[in-house]
Amino acid sequence: MPERHKSMQAREQLDRSLAKLKPLADTLRPVHGWLRAIRSGLGLTGVEAARRLGVQPPRVVEMEKNEITGAITLKVLERAAEAMGCKLVYALIPRAGSLQETLRRKTQAHNPDFIPATGPDLFDPEQAHVPLSAAASAGLRLPHLSTRGELHLWESQAIGAAQAWAFANDGKPWPSERWIRKLHGRMFASVWKGAGSYRLGGSDRGAPPREIPDRVLELCENVRHWVKAGVYAPDEACARFHHRLWSIRPFDRGNGRLARLLADLLATRVFGRPRFSWGAAAGDSVRASRSRYAEALRAADGRDYKPLLACMRA
Secondary structure (H helix, E strand, O other), rough: OHHHHHHHHHHHHHHHHHHHHHHHOOOOOOOOOHHHHHHHOOOOOOOHHHHHHOHHHHHHHHHHHHHOOOOOOOOHHHHHHOOOOOOOOOOOOOOOHHHHHHHHHHHHHHHHOOOOOOOOOOOHHHHHHOOOOOOOOOEEEEEEEOEEHHHHHHHHHHHHHHHHHHHHOOOOOOOOHHHHHHHHHHHHOOOOOOOOOOOOOOOOOOOOOOHHHHOOOOOHHHHHHHHHHHHHHHHHHHHHHHHHHHHOOOOOOOOOHHHHHHHHHHHHHHOOOOOOOOOOOHOOOOOOOOHHHHHHHHHHHHHOOOOOOOOOHO
């Protein structure tokens, strides 16, 4: 069983166990501590408690004071509990309610400048608890991630930060081969190894690895020509740029998200147009949005850009 799958199962099992102890988190310790409260409740004097423990009476007073100050050890506390016919219950209960929720909040707090990534969230929530396979997690910088949902959350955070940086960057971000690699690194370097470096392996679709640098460079030169010569209307130029970059698939992962962000940048920073909604305003379900977007890209493969344009401004 993959190590990440084991980690996820262990966390889920712990969460189930901790859920039973959750009511204890709201239980307040008695003002003078549990040792004194239980001793008094049993009607034991300090001398009688000392006799049970096999210590001198002053030691009982010291133990009760140490509990209040936090200086008592678990070993001593357990011994005292046994002497009074009790069992020491020891647990760490997440303040957030579960380990999974603690991880989610930690992720959100990791970057105070977090901004939701551009476009609609096309991640299927039904896939959130699906374990990451060995192939899917190859190259991860974050070994604690074990599910697709956890990975998506960290990626979204990193993309949001890259998006904020890109839109705040001075000057017009003319599409360039260097800019594309730099932005991809900004988007994914904190999550994936090799971010910002072109794909070296093959792909079911996309350019052969040896052709990627030239293909990206050629695309950037074409876009500059489109802009200067007004070859296409602004939205269509952005749609064509997005589709062609996505078709090249220059990186191992994140090509669609990179292409959408670059299209947004081209629209706003070069053409002075609003950012694209990428279907977010259509009110469709995640599954319907994913399907619509995929169909639009297939249509663009056949040089029909109308569905993609409609999706981008939906």
